[in-house]
Amino acid sequence: MKITMIGTGYVGLVSGACFADFGHDVVCVDKDSSKIAAIESGQMPIYEPGLDQLVGGNAAAGRLSFTTDLAAGVKGADAIFIAVGTPSRRGDGHADLSYVYAAAREIAEALDGPAVIVTKSTVPVGTGDEVERIAREARPDLDIAVVSNPEFLREGAAISDFKRPDRIVVGTTGDERAINAMQQIYRPLYLNQAPLLFTGRRTAELIKYAANAFLATKITFINEMADLCEAVGAEVQDVARGIGLDNRIGSKFLHAGPGYGGSCFPKDTLALVKTGQDHETPIRIVETVVQVNDLRKRAMGRKIVKAMGGDARGKTVALLGLTFKPNTDDMRDAPSIAIVQALEDAGAKVVAYDPEGMAAASALMPGITMATDAYSAAQGADALVLVTEWNAFRALDLKRLAASMNAPVLVDLRNIYPAAEVRAAGFSLTRIGDKA
Numbered sequence: 001m002k003i004t005m006i007g008t009g010y011v012g013l014v015s016g017a018c019f020a021d022f023g024h025d026v027v028c029v030d031k032d033s034s035k036i037a038a039i040e041s042g043q044m045p046i047y048e049p050g051l052d053q054l055v056g057g058n059a060a061a062g063r064l065s066f067t068t069d070l071a072a073g074v075k076g077a078d079a080i081f082i083a084v085g086t087p088s089r090r091g092d093g094h095a096d097l098s099y100v101y102a103a104a105r106e107i108a109e110a111l112d113g114p115a116v117i118v119t120k121s122t123v124p125v126g127t128g129d130e131v132e133r134i135a136r137e138a139r140p141d142l143d144i145a146v147v148s149n150p151e152f153l154r155e156g157a158a159i160s161d162f163k164r165p166d167r168i169v170v171g172t173t174g175d176e177r178a179i180n181a182m183q184q185i186y187r188p189l190y191l192n193q194a195p196l197l198f199t200g201r202r203t204a205e206l207i208k209y210a211a212n213a214f215l216a217t218k219i220t221f222i223n224e225m226a227d228l229c230e231a232v233g234a235e236v237q238d239v240a241r242g243i244g245l246d247n248r249i250g251s252k253f254l255h256a257g258p259g260y261g262g263s264c265f266p267k268d269t270l271a272l273v274k275t276g277q278d279h280e281t282p283i284r285i286v287e288t289v290v291q292v293n294d295l296r297k298r299a300m301g302r303k304i305v306k307a308m309g310g311d312a313r314g315k316t317v318a319l320l321g322l323t324f325k326p327n328t329d330d331m332r333d334a335p336s337i338a339i340v341q342a343l344e345d346a347g348a349k350v351v352a353y354d355p356e357g358m359a360a361a362s363a364l365m366p367g368i369t370m371a372t373d374a375y376s377a378a379q380g381a382d383a384l385v386l387v388t389e390w391n392a393f394r395a396l397d398l399k400r401l402a403a404s405m406n407a408p409v410l411v412d413l414r415n416i417y418p419a420a421e422v423r424a425a426g427f428s429l430t431r432i433g434d435k436a
């Protein structure tokens, strides 16, 4: 199959490289010429484990190429995937679809034969209808089918999520040619037993939002349980284990923490809330999740101040990890941003170290000092806070850290350190959902 991927952001680049790895002939298109030049020279625009080898290997094998010329990239394609950004629109929280619609028009104008246009970007219910209308309006002469194929990739694990998915969702309007094309494209995966679920197009669009909102709800539920655990003297990790062993609940996405962040959950939960309101079907549970999660991130700042005895003025707080989760350099909606703001408002000075996120974080938070590693961040600090659970922070020499600090206070917002070990190293310890 000849596949064109419009947009070399996180989803487009990973999907394009993985499709090429399946043996398809893939062209990735992006308007940003410096980005294309960088990718071609082996510089990935995002930090994603294994991506540089996957891109390099498939490009060298002649199955993956890059261009800024959309019209040339689209010529002869069997399927064109739209994987451009859908940021939250300023002011109202709706997804901004202008890039998607512009891509749809440009693709249709450039097509030289019948083709399937696939929306891979996360788009609200009904977007496929509008993409189809735009494409048909631009090219009434062509047989164009529009399908929805949402992605369920996690940053940091995107390649394995793509190659070993729990399911592939394809929403169509029943067009046989489109269904056959999608079956061919995903053939290597469903030969591997991955369920390929065909649904209506609007249903597929909604599945994506429902999945992310459900996961965000699960996280927020356990985060509120964590607060209750602290109040009543219970341990949230055991609560999570105790409920998660029930197959109907499942053990994943029950790690209490500082609140969810990233480029997906905050944006998608908000967009689903707006869709519900627009259709006079408010999704009240998700409205509450959004509010609770927003409040939680700042509340983490207050938790840190409390751990320092209630006064942070003139004190130094060292943060370990800034990105919204490990194995990414993504700072979008990271809890660290609200935490830093709360700490600075309380009069503290913030020092931080993150293995991959410091460049993006410096631009967002110019007031914080970046350290060269975890030990230099902790040097002389009044509190050490584990914000993001990078593996590199799991085996730190706790005694060395405690000895180098002005006050050995550890706040573990991800519950990765064994309490007894931390205390034996001389720290006072604050965890999430655990008074122990």
Ligand code: UGA
Residues within 6 Å of the ligand: 122, 151, 152, 153, 154, 155, 156, 212, 215, 219, 252, 253, 254, 255, 256, 257, 258, 259, 260, 261, 262, 263, 264, 265, 268, 324, 325
């Ligand atoms: C999420 C979904 O997991 C993917 O399936 C989806 O495709 C993607 O959004 C998307 O819509 O593109 P991602 O944002 O990369 O993926 O990251 P997650 O691993 O889901 O983590 C999101 C946030 O939830 C992080 O801040 C993480 O720390 C937090 N989290 C996750 C918890 O606090 N507790 C958990 O148990 C799990």
